[in-house]
Amino acid sequence: METDKWLEQGIALVVEYAPKIVMAILIWIIGSIIFSRVVKYARKIMERRNYEISLREFLGTLLYWALKILLIIVILGTLGIETTSFAAIIASAGLAVGLALQGSLANFAGGVLILIFKPFKVGDFIEAQGLSGTVKEIGIINTVLNTFGNQQAIIPNGKLSNENIVNYSAESTRRENITAGISYDSDIKKAKAILLDIVSSNDKVLKHPEPAVMVAELADSSVNLSLRYWATNDDFWDCRWYVLEEIKNRFDAEGIEIPYPHQVEIQKQA
Known part of the structure; x- marks a missing residue:
């Protein structure tokens, strides 16, 4: 009698849950196929838009597990298991993790923005x-x-x-602006001609846009000339070092004085 009773209960459970189990298995199989294609399609879109490979891998994995969790919740609901509390637990856990990792999440969000907007x-x-x-x-x-x-x-x-x-690498060329100070007694036109000759004689300085020299400031102890020229990123520093050295050499050779601070000592006699 006891055996018959257990058998009847077993048959009742099978009759009750067998359709749900079969449905859950079908949902898992079909859902896995659909979600795999969704993830694959999302990866192709990110690849077509030239997302960084690290970002593509991360977003693809994140999307994959998000869909898997959604699929599991759907299957649990199909089996008759209450999913409201399960979803609440996931939300609470996510909130706790988010509060604990505020700084890291801000860095993560910043990394995603950098990789997307480049x-x-x-x-x-x-x-x-x-x-x-x-x-x-x-x-x-x-x-x-x-x-x-x-x-x-x-x-x-x-x-x-x-x-x-x-x-500095966003554009292929860069403009330099070097300030050269001369004394008030020096010839401005001669100094400007020397500066233009320095950059014009350097093959690494671009001819277009043309170099230019103008008076930038009448300072307390010097007339400041602004020398502006363009160079490629690869030649930028070589041009700058060359121009700075040549300014000193040519100004000295041509008698153009470069002012520098002087200290005057005043002695009072008793």
Whole structure:
């Protein structure tokens, strides 16, 4: 009798839950196929839009697990399991993790924005957060710079995405502005001609736009001339160092005085 009773209960459970289990299995199979195609299609869209590979992998994985969790919740509901409390637990856990990782989430969001909008890319020379260097790596959390002195600088993406960034590599050419001070007794026209000759004789200085010299300021002890010229990013620093050295050499040779601070000592006799 006891065996018959257990058998009847077993048959009743099978009759009650078998359709739900079969339905859950079908939902899992069909849902997995659909979601896999959705993730694959999303990856193709990101690849077509030239998203960074690290961002593509991260967003693809995030989308995959988000759809999997959604699928599991749907299956639990199909089996008759209450999913409201389950969803509440996930939401509470997400809130707790979000509060605990506020700074990291801000850096993560900044990294996503940088990778999507691309204010700079690997290999660009940038200036940000008081640092300047060549971008070595753009991560989800941090950006790594290789500084001029060959040091490695790590900048959190949260601050990087919310502050000013100067990208020196965004354009292929750069304009330099060098200020050269001469004394009030020196010939301005002669000094301007020397400056123009210095840059015109350098093949690395671009001829278009043309170099220009103008009086920038009548300062307390000098007339400041502004020398402006263009050069490619690759030749920029070579041109700058050459021009600065030649200004001193040519001004000395032509008798153009470069003012410098003088200290006057006054003695009083009793």
